[in-house]
Amino acid sequence: MKIEFLRILIRLELDPVRTEMLTAFFETYLNLNTDEEQHLEKELQVLNSEEVRVLELISSYRRKGRDQGRIEEGKMLFCKFLDVQFGKASTSLQEKVKQTDDLSRLNSLTDRIFAVKSLEEAREVIDHTFI
Known part of the structure; x- marks a missing residue:
């Protein structure tokens, strides 16, 4: 069929x-x-x-x-990471991540996000990735 x-x-x-x-x-x-x-x-x-x-x-x-599945999984993973690491203070960053549908930018974010030590570093990485 x-x-x-x-x-x-x-x-x-x-x-x-x-x-x-x-x-x-x-x-x-x-x-x-x-x-x-x-x-x-x-x-x-x-x-x-x-x-x-x-x-x-x-x-x-x-x-x-x-690709769409990878995008959704990536967004979910980054948001979970931000929530666990920085709690409610990371809500605006999570929203920014959720708005992207660009797999290459999410892949680029993967290379750097897990090395951040502070919310400010996370903000810089995300802002630089999604310019």
Whole structure:
């Protein structure tokens, strides 16, 4: 069912935003278990040229999903660190971290945030990262 949906979606030749929206909707209501995912992967290994586009769509969607998951996990981790280290005094910094959706900036923050010793150092690191 999932492959057929993706084939139809490819044939519609919608713009990327609509394609992503429909794919996200479909993914929300058709979660595959591990066995079904493995079956899907096997089916995707035997592809014709149209199905290659289906595979590219799936790969793109999965990559975006993984990136979004990393962003959310990163924000949660930094906010938890700030809360544990500095308590309520770090609330404004936590809000600043929560506002970003830039994975590269969060990765940059990772390299420096855990070395800070004071709230002021944390503020400097975050301000410098999110300029």
